[in-house]
Amino acid sequence: MTLGFDSHCHLHFHHFNEDLDAVVTDSGKAGISHIMIPSIDVETAERSADIAEKYNLFSAAAFHPEHLPEESIGEAEWLAIKHVLLRPNTVAVGETGLDYHHGTFEPAKQIRWFHRHIELAESIGYPLIVHSRGAESEVLNQLPSSLSVPVILHCWGGDESLTDIAVARGFYIGVDGPLTYKKSNKLRGLIPRIPRDRLLVETDSPFLPPEPFRGRRNQPAFTGFIIMKIRELWGDNMSIENTSYILWENAMRAYRLHPGNRRADIVYRYGDSLYVNLTSRCQNNCGFCIRKSADGIAGYSLRHREDPSKSLVLSTIEAFPIEGFKELVFCGFGEPTLRTDLLMTSATAAGARGVKTRLNTNGLCTSFLSDRQVVTLLRCFDSVNISLNASGAREYNRVCPSTVEDPWEHLMKFIKLVKTTCIRARVSVVKNSGADMHRVTALAERLQMPLRIR
Numbered sequence: 001m002t003l004g005f006d007s008h009c010h011l012h013f014h015h016f017n018e019d020l021d022a023v024v025t026d027s028g029k030a031g032i033s034h035i036m037i038p039s040i041d042v043e044t045a046e047r048s049a050d051i052a053e054k055y056n057l058f059s060a061a062a063f064h065p066e067h068l069p070e071e072s073i074g075e076a077e078w079l080a081i082k083h084v085l086l087r088p089n090t091v092a093v094g095e096t097g098l099d100y101h102h103g104t105f106e107p108a109k110q111i112r113w114f115h116r117h118i119e120l121a122e123s124i125g126y127p128l129i130v131h132s133r134g135a136e137s138e139v140l141n142q143l144p145s146s147l148s149v150p151v152i153l154h155c156w157g158g159d160e161s162l163t164d165i166a167v168a169r170g171f172y173i174g175v176d177g178p179l180t181y182k183k184s185n186k187l188r189g190l191i192p193r194i195p196r197d198r199l200l201v202e203t204d205s206p207f208l209p210p211e212p213f214r215g216r217r218n219q220p221a222f223t224g225f226i227i228m229k230i231r232e233l234w235g236d237n238m239s240i241e242n243t244s245y246i247l248w249e250n251a252m253r254a255y256r257l258h259p260g261n262r263r264a265d266i267v268y269r270y271g272d273s274l275y276v277n278l279t280s281r282c283q284n285n286c287g288f289c290i291r292k293s294a295d296g297i298a299g300y301s302l303r304h305r306e307d308p309s310k311s312l313v314l315s316t317i318e319a320f321p322i323e324g325f326k327e328l329v330f331c332g333f334g335e336p337t338l339r340t341d342l343l344m345t346s347a348t349a350a351g352a353r354g355v356k357t358r359l360n361t362n363g364l365c366t367s368f369l370s371d372r373q374v375v376t377l378l379r380c381f382d383s384v385n386i387s388l389n390a391s392g393a394r395e396y397n398r399v400c401p402s403t404v405e406d407p408w409e410h411l412m413k414f415i416k417l418v419k420t421t422c423i424r425a426r427v428s429v430v431k432n433s434g435a436d437m438h439r440v441t442a443l444a445e446r447l448q449m450p451l452r453i454r
């Protein structure tokens, strides 16, 4: 299968309303397997997210510097952008930046909003897509010297010295259809200055069609014509497929989708609640565990390659509008109590914002916490869901093999401690886990705990 990535394509614009299905199908036929759809305001961010989810593509949310909100509704719209960033296929903040060419808004306002986007991207760990027109030097000045997220300089128009600075700072540089235009010698002259692992190909559809499509609506299926020009400028005998693959890999890294640097979602939406994913580690290896067959749920990527840092978890929870949801559930793609300190700090911070919090746990934390610590932990939450999944020690060992010694004893001890607090609690069992459901139901009754069958 051919791999190709149109790293910047506005499929949300009305130009695609009539034939979006065909445009996406044609791009696949042309070898463009991945598309990033950046947006320019709340409405297009929502539309981009819809398209990305429908066609299994990716989207980004932000205010374009030509489409900044009025001051009076700025905060409400900013909140709406954050809501879109919680959607499963929305994986970047963009496009933001500066546009001094059209100059719709005064520079001070543009710079203020540019910084809000930069701070948001950093606080939630999302890549940043930057627009710069007539403001390439100013964009580089405004980007902080050390950034923890990838920066994509889309449709780059800087000169040689600015390109050298951007390259030295490790930014990704996107080139578009004009690379194929007869008069674009300056742009073509930049290609040898950009390391091959930093170059991105993009169409910026429906704009900037490459030769031989000038004057027509651009579309992702035309990406190959820009790739062919890049291959020619690289000047070796690499096949078009290999050139496309290198550029695809670059975009996968830039957007943190590559297996080598894949970003896992820390906060994700499921039903009317938000979930917090602190770790992919667990002491158990339950036969029914979702982690055995998938890297996430509901379109979210949840398998952390390594635990996210405390500061990233806290800043992510702080940045997102958690107040609008029924509850904040700490469950993870693993066992959240393995990060006890962070769990308590995050739940307390959410509680201070008036948000209901729930802990989903395997109940084995008594194996590494004192009774007192367990009770202190529980007091950070409004409710707790405990995975029971068995009616006794033998069955538990079969259904939920554990590295914890005597896990059933620890689970029963945890349930006893829960009952000493006034926290709302229930136990749960997975329907097809292989546990004896009658006996599990009877045990829940004896424990006087509500049972949820999942």
Ligand code: SF4
Pocket (backbone or CB within 6 Å): 282, 283, 284, 285, 286, 288, 289, 290, 291, 333, 334, 335, 362, 387, 400
């Ligand atoms: S306790 Fe939960 S996370 Fe751990 S293996 Fe079992 S199902 Fe998976």
